[in-house]
Amino acid sequence: MTEAGYFCSYVPWEILAACGWRSIFLAPSHPPSFEVEALFPVPFCPLSKMVGEAIHSGNFDLFLFALSCDASRRTREIVESFFPRQKVLSLEVPFGESAWRVQRFAQEIRNLARALAERKGFGLPEVEMRLGEIIEHSLTERQNLSALFFEGKLSGRALLDYENERNVSPIKVEAPLLLSGSHLFVEEVLDLLEERGIPVVEETPRGARRWVVLPSRGEFVPSSDPFLDLARLYLHYKLPCPREWKNRIKALQEVVARIGVRGMVYLYPKFCDPALYDLARIRASLRIPLLPLEYELTPNLPQWSTRLDAFLEVIYGEKGH
Amino acid sequence: MKRGTDLLLRSLGFLLERPLLFRALKPYLGWLRRKNPAPNLAQFSYRTTLENIATLYGREKPVVWASLFFPAEFIYALDGAPFYPEIAAGLLAALGWGNIALARAEAHWFSPDLCSYHRLSVGASILRFFPRPSMLLATSSICRGTVPFFETLSEKLQVPLYLVDVPGEYSRDTVRYVTAQLATIAQTIRSNAKSTWDFERPFGYTQKTIAILQEIENLRKKEEVMLLPPTKNLDYLPYYYQFMGSETALVFFEKLREHLRHTPPQTLPHRLLWLHLKPFYSGVLSTLLGEFGLGVAFEEFAAVYSGELDPRRPFLSLAEKIVATSYEFADPTARLRRIVRWLSEYHAEGVIQFNQWGCRQSQGMNAVLQRSLRREGIPVLFLDGDHLDRRHHAEEQWRTRLQAFTEMLKP
Numbered sequence: 001m002t003e004a005g006y007f008c009s010y011v012p013w014e015i016l017a018a019c020g021w022r023s024i025f026l027a028p029s030h031p032p033s034f035e036v037e038a039l040f041p042v043p044f045c046p047l048s049k050m051v052g053e054a055i056h057s058g059n060f061d062l063f064l065f066a067l068s069c070d071a072s073r074r075t076r077e078i079v080e081s082f083f084p085r086q087k088v089l090s091l092e093v094p095f096g097e098s099a100w101r102v103q104r105f106a107q108e109i110r111n112l113a114r115a116l117a118e119r120k121g122f123g124l125p126e127v128e129m130r131l132g133e134i135i136e137h138s139l140t141e142r143q144n145l146s147a148l149f150f151e152g153k154l155s156g157r158a159l160l161d162y163e164n165e166r167n168v169s170p171i172k173v174e175a176p177l178l179l180s181g182s183h184l185f186v187e188e189v190l191d192l193l194e195e196r197g198i199p200v201v202e203e204t205p206r207g208a209r210r211w212v213v214l215p216s217r218g219e220f221v222p223s224s225d226p227f228l229d230l231a232r233l234y235l236h237y238k239l240p241c242p243r244e245w246k247n248r249i250k251a252l253q254e255v256v257a258r259i260g261v262r263g264m265v266y267l268y269p270k271f272c273d274p275a276l277y278d279l280a281r282i283r284a285s286l287r288i289p290l291l292p293l294e295y296e297l298t299p300n301l302p303q304w305s306t307r308l309d310a311f312l313e314v315i316y317g318e319k320g321h
Numbered sequence: 322m323k324r325g326t327d328l329l330l331r332s333l334g335f336l337l338e339r340p341l342l343f344r345a346l347k348p349y350l351g352w353l354r355r356k357n358p359a360p361n362l363a364q365f366s367y368r369t370t371l372e373n374i375a376t377l378y379g380r381e382k383p384v385v386w387a388s389l390f391f392p393a394e395f396i397y398a399l400d401g402a403p404f405y406p407e408i409a410a411g412l413l414a415a416l417g418w419g420n421i422a423l424a425r426a427e428a429h430w431f432s433p434d435l436c437s438y439h440r441l442s443v444g445a446s447i448l449r450f451f452p453r454p455s456m457l458l459a460t461s462s463i464c465r466g467t468v469p470f471f472e473t474l475s476e477k478l479q480v481p482l483y484l485v486d487v488p489g490e491y492s493r494d495t496v497r498y499v500t501a502q503l504a505t506i507a508q509t510i511r512s513n514a515k516s517t518w519d520f521e522r523p524f525g526y527t528q529k530t531i532a533i534l535q536e537i538e539n540l541r542k543k544e545e546v547m548l549l550p551p552t553k554n555l556d557y558l559p560y561y562y563q564f565m566g567s568e569t570a571l572v573f574f575e576k577l578r579e580h581l582r583h584t585p586p587q588t589l590p591h592r593l594l595w596l597h598l599k600p601f602y603s604g605v606l607s608t609l610l611g612e613f614g615l616g617v618a619f620e621e622f623a624a625v626y627s628g629e630l631d632p633r634r635p636f637l638s639l640a641e642k643i644v645a646t647s648y649e650f651a652d653p654t655a656r657l658r659r660i661v662r663w664l665s666e667y668h669a670e671g672v673i674q675f676n677q678w679g680c681r682q683s684q685g686m687n688a689v690l691q692r693s694l695r696r697e698g699i700p701v702l703f704l705d706g707d708h709l710d711r712r713h714h715a716e717e718q719w720r721t722r723l724q725a726f727t728e729m730l731k732p
Contacts, residue, residue: 041676041684043434067489070465074685077653081689095461095468096484098502104486245472271434273681277469280430281476 004116005058007051007183008066009205009241010093012230013163014138015109018131019116021062025163027183027206028054031297039078045071046269046297047183055079055086062119068093068243069274089115097246106231113227131226135233139220146212152176152259155199157190159207173199175260177315180204180252180282181267182275185299189267192301192308201259203252204267205241212239216254242278249285256288263289263315265308270296289315330421334449343379346371362576369569376402377452383514384452386474388459388467390646391485392639394566394630395458395503397523399516404452405563406442406474411601413445414709419602422448423710436679437709439470446477454480456510462487462647464682483509491648491655499640507636520635523566530565531627533574537581541619544668545586551610551617552599561625589616591730594663596621596674597683602711606675609720613727618667624649624659651682653689664699670730671700678707702726
């Protein structure tokens with residue numbers, strides 16, 4: 001089966017499945033080579049640089065960019081320009097709250113489906129037929145996972161490997177920390193917390209942000225248009241990423257209240273604009289203890305350990321954990 | 322921050338929110354007009370600055386903040402007073418107040434790695450240095466960082482934000498999409514504020530201003546004409562954006578045209594294109610350019626949309642303007658095409674871009690742009706720094722790099 005890589009939680013994997021592609025959600029772990037790093041400016045998203053390296057050294061039949069931020073847009077251009085053998089498609093993700101936004105995204109998804117299906121030699125009607133069933137299955141899956149998530153039973157890395165394993169082992173955690181932030185080095189921070197016996201629930205684009213839907217959004221009732229359904233699901237129902245300004249804080253408040261979160265560790269890449277704004281806003285709006293951990297191309301584990309210990313002392317009291 | 326400084330800043334913020342203080346400028350402005358009915362470029366610029374301060378801080382009209390690429394004609398049609406925080410941020414930095422506002426934003430957890438135009442504006446808003454708006458208008462065009470920036474402003478200032486989503490592609494479909502958004506925003510504003518719209522006047526001013534700008538461009542294409550000191554034209558940015566669609570821009574550019582026509586020929590040995598903006602907090606770079614004989618023949622930010630604005634179809638016209646501008650600034654192929662054309666038209670030898678530390682959209686294009694320009698045999702220089710945050714000031718590094726660049730140019 002041909003493989004399509006992607007790294008943004010706005011890319012609906014359902015559309016790839018319906019078009020006969022195996023989707024590979026990329027969580028790169030190798031810093032870029034000198035050759036690749038030189039294509040990016042210094043003050044630029046480290047994830048983009050690592051994605052550039054993964055594409056350069058990888059073997060994707062296709063790579064799919066969601067044009068959701070400046071870094072993603074420019075990374076696509078760099079890949080197209082300097083790695084011309086890599087086939088690329090993109091999906092524009094609209095901003096704001098306009099009434100047309102969902103319609104627009106649905107149109108984008110439809111265009112993407114057409115391009116993906118063409119590469120497989122079939123047409124849009126066939127995609128539509130398969131898509132309805134895939135969405136139905138995906139919704140059931142997401143709703144089951146979300147119920148467990150909001151009961152505080154999907155702790156640690158439960159959702160990080162869900163794409164491959166399609167299986168979770170629910171374990172109830174009490175008063176956990178919430179690990180929020182970006183793609184990279186999530187496991188490293190989870191290791192640090194687990195070493196210290198701290199219960200943790202993650203809310204990252206690698207895990208919960210891809211699978212969890214918000215109970216407060218009510219029941220998702222599918223329409224007759226599967227592309228519109230996908231647009232609604234990704235823009236309105238899934239756990240919002242920092243780009244979703246209006247819904248983001250409300251959603252985090254919902255997570256904090258329902259799970260009984262004690263504090264937040266915010267892991268973010270230097271030079272990621274959405275994350276930098278998100279951090280300032282969380283600090284101002286979400287009244288829980290907050291520890292920001294910044295990274296560039298490698299994790300700074302000794303510094304993170306020291307800061308984490310100080311933070312945990314504040315939350316749980318000295319030696320309380 | 323020391324208590325005394327904090328008290329001073331609070332007092333200043335308080336005073337800036339007293340409209341009567343600024344309305345008191347009116348008699349002085351009337352006297353200025355009578356004293357000098359035909360001002361020159363500098364006198365006109367001075368008077369305009371004061372009039373603008375009186376209008377914005379005196380709250381004579383609803384103050385509407387907009388992102389740089391949101392067309393001011395929309396605001397003039399509403400009889401509002403446009404205010405562009407990104408432009409005002411440059412002015413504040415030039416006045417030496419930039420670091421105070423930047424520090425205030427950083428104290429509120431806005432990272433020093435964010436764009437300093439945005440960070441400084443957030444800091445200045447928290448300090449209440451900027452005139453209080455009745456609404457915010459923004460587009461997602463060119464710079465996607467504008468969206469969280471304006472969303473932050475909306476939240477801090479507790480005023481509504483009307484955001485226009487602008488896709489990257491230039492097509493009939495995207496123009497239609499933007500048109501629909503503009504029409505809806507206009508309808509919402511009309512029903513909320515009981516406003517009436519008059520697009521005829523601002524569109525008329527813009528069309529006349531564009532005609533003057535084309536004359537200015539034709540003058541600047543002559544090898545014996547150059548605006549000095551280098552990058553000076555970027556100080557006129559408000560006239561290209563904030564005042565576009567008003568009599569102010571028209572009169573200003575008429576005066577600039579006359580200035581270019583009648584100033585004795587004065588040039589530097591090398592003619593260059595200037596991409597993006599420049600450090601506004603200091604004139605050092607301009608001096609360095611002069612020292613190395615590097616003159617600016619044309620600036621990317623002086624390229625104004627010249628399509629027709631039709632008052633019978635205002636939202637379609639403005640949507641065309643927004644989408645076309647976005648495409649030409651932010652799409653690498655379109656941007657390169659314009660640069661190559663300008664190089665030929667303005668007899669320019671090479672290209673300089675002054676990188677803005679927190680600007681992902683422009684810097685992210687550097688590798689693609691550099692390779693394409695070098696393939697065409699065009700010398701290109703990217704200088705690193707920050708337009709407003711003097712902590713990135715690197716005079717000696719700029720000197721070394723400008724020297725090396727000059728050596729690449731033909732003697």
